[in-house]
Structures are given as structure tokens and as C-alpha cells.
Amino acid sequence: MHSVFFLSSILATAAAASPPAELFSPIVPQKVLATFKALPNPIKYPQYTTTGGIWQYFSPNTWTSGFFPVTGYALNTRKSLCGATSANNLGIADWLALGRAASNGLIPLEISNGVGHDVGFLSFPFVEELVVNPNNQTAKTAVNAFAKLLAGRFNPVVGATRSWGDNPDVDFQVIIDNMMNLEVLFHSSALTGNKTLENIAIAHADTTIKNHIRADGSTWHVVEYNATSGAVIRKRTAQGFSDSSTWSRGQAWGIYGFANMYRFTGNMNYLVTARRLAKYFLDNLPSDGIVPWDYNAPLIPAPRPADSSAATIAATGLLMLSKYETTSAASKTYSDAAINLLNSITKLSWNRPGWQSILSNGTVNKPANNQLTGTAYGDYYFIKAGNDLISQNLATCL
Numbered sequence: 001m002h003s004v005f006f007l008s009s010i011l012a013t014a015a016a017a018s019p020p021a022e023l024f025s026p027i028v029p030q031k032v033l034a035t036f037k038a039l040p041n042p043i044k045y046p047q048y049t050t051t052g053g054i055w056q057y058f059s060p061n062t063w064t065s066g067f068f069p070v071t072g073y074a075l076n077t078r079k080s081l082c083g084a085t086s087a088n089n090l091g092i093a094d095w096l097a098l099g100r101a102a103s104n105g106l107i108p109l110e111i112s113n114g115v116g117h118d119v120g121f122l123s124f125p126f127v128e129e130l131v132v133n134p135n136n137q138t139a140k141t142a143v144n145a146f147a148k149l150l151a152g153r154f155n156p157v158v159g160a161t162r163s164w165g166d167n168p169d170v171d172f173q174v175i176i177d178n179m180m181n182l183e184v185l186f187h188s189s190a191l192t193g194n195k196t197l198e199n200i201a202i203a204h205a206d207t208t209i210k211n212h213i214r215a216d217g218s219t220w221h222v223v224e225y226n227a228t229s230g231a232v233i234r235k236r237t238a239q240g241f242s243d244s245s246t247w248s249r250g251q252a253w254g255i256y257g258f259a260n261m262y263r264f265t266g267n268m269n270y271l272v273t274a275r276r277l278a279k280y281f282l283d284n285l286p287s288d289g290i291v292p293w294d295y296n297a298p299l300i301p302a303p304r305p306a307d308s309s310a311a312t313i314a315a316t317g318l319l320m321l322s323k324y325e326t327t328s329a330a331s332k333t334y335s336d337a338a339i340n341l342l343n344s345i346t347k348l349s350w351n352r353p354g355w356q357s358i359l360s361n362g363t364v365n366k367p368a369n370n371q372l373t374g375t376a377y378g379d380y381y382f383i384k385a386g387n388d389l390i391s392q393n394l395a396t397c398l
């Protein structure tokens, strides 16, 4: 008995410190390839699954359309980091070719689309293409076009790009998610030399710091502005539990978004802000470490739905923080926290029998009763987290 107890406590300790092996499982490439093979023609993209784990496909003109193509690029990156072995399944496809082919369906959106500020998300596969091939003109054109569309949503009186609102003169709403779309402005600025683009990103981030973050480091989902005066009219939620609650995916986008602002600017204020958001996210986790869909959502009826995507997005944001922290103690705090999040969510939601997505337990939109799903973005950030852990020497390839 004693030795069994001893062994299980060692395993419990080890589990907290090391990333889940599932991150590098051969099931990951296998599932992604199956989804690539099942893409409809003309192309539509998986966004979330049914509660039975079957992918639902959406027209390219959807905010999530970039996530599956960029998943192909992420497995191409994994293959360059790890090499292909029979154990890791990374050799079963030409991930770059698959990612490229799937990206082509996004190109018509450069001319016209209905995704608003989410053009930043659409740019992700093209940004990755430029890492592989910095001279790819198709990818440069896409990055510049999406950046221009986002810049066109900037209102200098508000100091932000508009996320939502039909009439920009009277209806100017900014959501915390918009922090994720700023990256495309930096890439286009670097490609074109147009500094206005990065100044727009900086203004948006600064306005978000001023109005979206509560004193305890939690965030509002939506801030409504008066487009004429720039005054804040209202702070509220759209996808969260209440106007005063903290929607966990929004908080996760914020951690990643501000760490990313630091990456592009070196401005300490963004690092400090990312730390504040991370502190709220980690300090308020329940004891099982599973990220709830909203931090203030009631526990009853149990189980309160989790959001696996908030967990994997936050994990990549924390890994970025870990990379930029200058003391090894701070760096380890964030990488351990990221690893703990990944362990908890993997234990809950990994590879449910019959599911096409890698993870389950995603909450797409709880007020719209869309939960207990897989999500294309949750799976993408799960794979990205694995890549980041390897790149940062926090995990080894299978």
C-alpha cells in the first residue's frame, strides 16, 4: 500500500510539471489530416462540432475561417521542429501543401467580407506563409489587404478600431477579442513601411487598457463608445454570463493580445497588462484547474461548462509571457501555469470516442446555447501550444 501511495504521489507531482503527452500524440496529425480530406468543395471551413463531435462547416466569410488552414502550417512547423517518425505521424501528409491549398479560399475575402475586425484572424495562414516563404506575393498581398481593411475601421477620436456596429457614426463597439486582430497591422507595417498601421494598433491597445480592464485585472467583453466624442457609453457582455462577469475566452484573447503587443513594441506597459490579465485568469481558476466558460457563471447546475478553447488560447499567451519574462522564476511561473492548464483541459476533453475534433468541452456561445463542442480555434491553439513548448525547450518531440 505504502509503495502504491508513494508512486501515485510522485506521478501527481510529475504530472504538474510536465506537459501532457497527448500534445504530441500521433492522433493529432491523424485527425487534422482526416479533416483536410473532408473539406467540402467549394471550400467551407470547420468552426465547431456538434455535441456529438462532428465538424460543422461554414462559408469562408466567417471569422474562424483562417484557423483550419493555419493548423496545416502549424503541423508543418511541428514537422520541421520534430522531424517525421513512424511514431509521431508527422510524415502522413504534406502539411504545407494542405495549408496553402486551404488558404486559397480566403483570398476573395481581401476584396469584400462580412467579418469586420476579424480580418486579423483571416490573415494568420498568410502570416505563416511569409515565415516559410518571405517572398510569396500572394501572402504579402493578403496581409496588406486585411491590414488595410482593419485600419479602415479606426476612429481617431475613440482611439480604436471598430469591432461591431452597423453604423460607424453612432454605433461603435469594441470587444476584447479585437486585441488578437492587431498583429496583422504590424506585419503590414513591416512589409510596406507604413507606420500609420502600427500606430493604429498601439492606439487601440492603449484605449483597451484604459476602458476594458477592471481594477482586479478582469475584463469586460464589450465597450460601447460614442463615435463622435469618444466617450464610453456602456460596458457590457455579449457572450459572457453578465455585464459584470469575466468571459474566459475574452480574458484569454487579452492575455495573448497584450503579450503579443509587447512582442511587437517592446513597451513594458503591454507586458505589465498581460501579467495583470494572466494573474486574474490563474488566481480565479477553480481547484480542478479547468477553465470555466465564464469566471462568474454559476456552479449549479453542475457541471458548469468548461471552455477548452479559452484554456489553450491562454496557455499560448502564458507561454509567450514566459518567453519574454527576464527572470527565470517569473518565466517558470508562466510556463508551469500554461502546462497546468494544458494538463487539466487534456484530461477533461481529449479525443472523445467518435469525435472529429482533437478536444471537446469548447463553449462557442453559451447565451446562444452553443456549448460542449470541439472548436477549430481550440484545436489550433492546442497544436500551437505544443510547438511553443518545443521551441522554448519545455517539451521534447515524440
Ligand SMILES: *[C@@H]1O[C@H](CO)[C@@H](O)[C@H](O)[C@H]1NC(C)=O
Pocket (backbone or CB within 6 Å): 100, 101, 103, 104, 125, 126, 129, 133, 136, 137, 138, 139
Ligand atoms: C503562396 O501562398 C499561397 C497562399 O498563401 C499559396 O497558395 C501559394 O501556393 C504560395 N506560392 C508559393 C510559390 O509558395
Ligand SMILES: *[C@@H]1O[C@H](CO)[C@@H](O)[C@H](O)[C@H]1NC(C)=O
Pocket (backbone or CB within 6 Å): 147, 148, 151, 152, 194, 195, 196, 197
Ligand atoms: C498608410 O496606411 C493608412 C491606413 O490604411 C492609409 O490611410 C495611408 O494612406 C497609408 N499611407 C501610405 C503612404 O500608403
Ligand SMILES: *[C@@H]1O[C@H](CO)[C@@H](O)[C@H](O)[C@H]1NC(C)=O
Pocket (backbone or CB within 6 Å): 226, 227, 228, 229, 233
Ligand atoms: C455623442 O456625443 C455627441 C457629442 O458630444 C452628443 O451630441 C451625442 O448626443 C452623443 N450620443 C450619444 C448616443 O451619447
Ligand SMILES: *[C@@H]1O[C@H](CO)[C@@H](O)[C@H](O)[C@H]1NC(C)=O
Pocket (backbone or CB within 6 Å): 051, 290, 303, 304, 305, 306, 348, 349, 360, 361, 372
Ligand atoms: C465535458 O464534455 C463532456 C462531453 O460533452 C460532458 O459530458 C461534460 O459534462 C463536460 N464537462 C465540462 C466541465 O464541461
